[in-house]
Amino acid sequence: MTDTLGTPGDSGEPGKLGKPGSAGDAGTPRGTSGGNPGEARGAGAPVLSLRGVSKRYGAVQALSDVDLDVHPGEVVALVGDNGAGKSTLIKVIAGVGPPDGGRITWEGRQVAIPRPHEAQSLGIATVYQDLALCDNLDVVANLFLGRELRRGLLLDEVGMEKQATELLTTLSVKIPSVRIPVASLSGGQRQTVAISRSLLGEPKVVMLDEPTAALGVEQTAQVLDLIERLRERGLGVILISHNMDDVLAVADRIAVLRLGRNNGVFDVRTVTREELLAAITGATDNAVSRRQARKSGEQGGGGQDGGEQGGGEQSGGAQDRGEQL
Numbered sequence: 001m002t003d004t005l006g007t008p009g010d011s012g013e014p015g016k017l018g019k020p021g022s023a024g025d026a027g028t029p030r031g032t033s034g035g036n037p038g039e040a041r042g043a044g045a046p047v048l049s050l051r052g053v054s055k056r057y058g059a060v061q062a063l064s065d066v067d068l069d070v071h072p073g074e075v076v077a078l079v080g081d082n083g084a085g086k087s088t089l090i091k092v093i094a095g096v097g098p099p100d101g102g103r104i105t106w107e108g109r110q111v112a113i114p115r116p117h118e119a120q121s122l123g124i125a126t127v128y129q130d131l132a133l134c135d136n137l138d139v140v141a142n143l144f145l146g147r148e149l150r151r152g153l154l155l156d157e158v159g160m161e162k163q164a165t166e167l168l169t170t171l172s173v174k175i176p177s178v179r180i181p182v183a184s185l186s187g188g189q190r191q192t193v194a195i196s197r198s199l200l201g202e203p204k205v206v207m208l209d210e211p212t213a214a215l216g217v218e219q220t221a222q223v224l225d226l227i228e229r230l231r232e233r234g235l236g237v238i239l240i241s242h243n244m245d246d247v248l249a250v251a252d253r254i255a256v257l258r259l260g261r262n263n264g265v266f267d268v269r270t271v272t273r274e275e276l277l278a279a280i281t282g283a284t285d286n287a288v289s290r291r292q293a294r295k296s297g298e299q300g301g302g303g304q305d306g307g308e309q310g311g312g313e314q315s316g317g318a319q320d321r322g323e324q325l
């Protein structure tokens, strides 16, 4: 369902903030060379910093010298073409596939994350695309799966229901009842339950792998709203998405991976779609950017209305709702 955008070549990216920061500067505000700390969300020291992370699978160099910063109260979108290394990077942070090299810093302290347990202990939660909810169990049971509250030998059903209701209410998650099986929820509701579940461990960073994939417009809005709630709670969020509209709607910064390397960190307030596509594909002149330029020319009746980036659309345009990266 995603376009393949593999055009070789390099681009000069005007809106690019550069790499997250040079080695050893984990305390740099926003960790970028061009951010505006005064206005930015998530200002201050990063909660999570990666420097020079690499990972090889046999002959495939999946990650090379990758840097990433995530601040409290910040949504960082991780984007890139298929095979760019996004999942590999998430696995490194989640302790599922430790890196071969590089440094991970958590709240200013260098750490190792060899297993998922270490990630959880630090306060890193991951919500994978396949959700891993138990369809036959109700919302409460799914939320507390594996960490059930007990009263003596018995499950504390009343306590769990109360906490579940409180959590979902705080997050403005709307479901008919916490006592219905998740099988009867919509895709968006299921996704919000899965994300809410990750919060029970009181993480500081939540990683979401394609949380809006296969969701309709309304359901996507529900999930994006929830991501905003996470940010409001001061969590750092890493969002993997192929959907440019979602990324532009909810992220503060956008980190682009290309062929396993950093290819720019962009401020969502200033970046254009053209710049993002160029960073993702590695070229400004490719089938996707030509198509976008043609479309914006048709819509604007001229071709100049799309801005000054080669006729491309500006960020935040609503015309292409649902367009995939």
Ligand SMILES: Nc1ncnc2c1ncn2[C@@H]1O[C@H](COP(=O)(O)OP(=O)(O)OP(=O)(O)O)[C@@H](O)[C@H]1O
Pocket (backbone or CB within 6 Å): 057, 058, 060, 061, 062, 080, 081, 082, 083, 084, 085, 086, 087, 088, 089
């Ligand atoms: N377990 C593995 N064994 C061998 N190669 C792998 C493995 N996992 C990933 N790779 C390779 O590493 C590279 C990065 O893959 P990764 O899944 O991280 O990319 P991605 O950006 O998440 O892509 P997509 O958007 O398609 O999910 C690819 O070339 C992929 O084929």
